[in-house]
Amino acid sequence: MTATLLLWDIDGTLISSVPGCAEIYPRAFERLTGRPAVHQVDISGRTERDIMDELFRRNGLGPAPRHRLAEVLVQELRHKAAELEAVGRVLPGARETLTALGMREGVVQSVLTGNLRANAALKLGVFGLDELVDQEVGAYGDDAVERAALVAVARRRAAAVHGRVFDAGNTVLIGDTVRDVAAGRDGGARVVAVASGTTGAAELRAAGAESVLPDLRDTPAVIRAVWPGGGAV
Incomplete structure (x- = not known):
């Protein structure tokens, strides 16, 4: 039986967060440095480590310190x-x-997200989505700074747990940003983009998404996008 690995982005694809969630990054910066961040950064579609590294650079510092970074970001989101x-x-x-x-x-369904694993689990749990995805085989912001590298991480974990081979032909990334599309394209996955966040359908299509949907309301349309040749398991 053919297997398919579905990797879901979380923010903007599955859930709509709150504006306050973006505040965790400057708040973490201030806790780690003792001073406020003067310059902010775009957080869309990025790993949390990447966000913090740029936030530190934009404010005249080196990379964010790894030894306390995850702890502080998790604490801030819990607040x-x-x-x-x-x-x-x-x-x-x-x-x-x-x-x-x-x-x-044959479907293995998990997440590919820039959130740290603990932050991803919190967001999924708050909305009761945690039992609908296999979080053990997902890839998270803890695993790599660059989002494209997460595709290979998720494949390895899914193969180890499920004993099946996942490659570019049977791995599908579903996300809502240009960076999601780039991660799938560069990581070797097919991409279904959803214009449910802040990025429009035309921009997602221009970025290289194979399919672009307005949202997830039409489940049969999502299924056709995931298996465009009718090769659903």
Whole structure:
């Protein structure tokens, strides 16, 4: 039986976060340096380590210190958990699509996200999506600074757990940013882009996504995008 590895981005693809979640990076910067960040950075589609490294560089420092970085970022997001639960939401169709795809034989469904593993688990858990993906075989911001490198990480983990080979032909990344598209393209995965975040469909298509959907409301359309030749398992 043919296997398919589906790797989901989280923020902007499965959930809509709260503006306050972006505050964890300058807050972490201030805790780690003792001074506020004057210059901010674009966080869309990036790993948390990459965000913090650029934040440090933009503010005249070297790379972010690794020994405390994860601890501080996780603590800062935990401070936002109640706000996230109250104001954030699962994007339309995400839960239904995850459920439907997860029921298909041969599908291994996980996440590929710039979030640290603990932060990804918190976000998925807040919205009850944690049981719909296999987090053990996902790839996270802890695993690499560059997002494209995460594709190989997820493949290795999925192969080790499920005893199947995952390659460019049966790995699909689903995300909502140009950086998601680039990660899939550079990492060797097919890309289904969803214009549910801040990036429009035309820009996602121009970046190289094989399929672009307006959102996840139409589960059959998602299935056709994942298996465009009708080769669904």
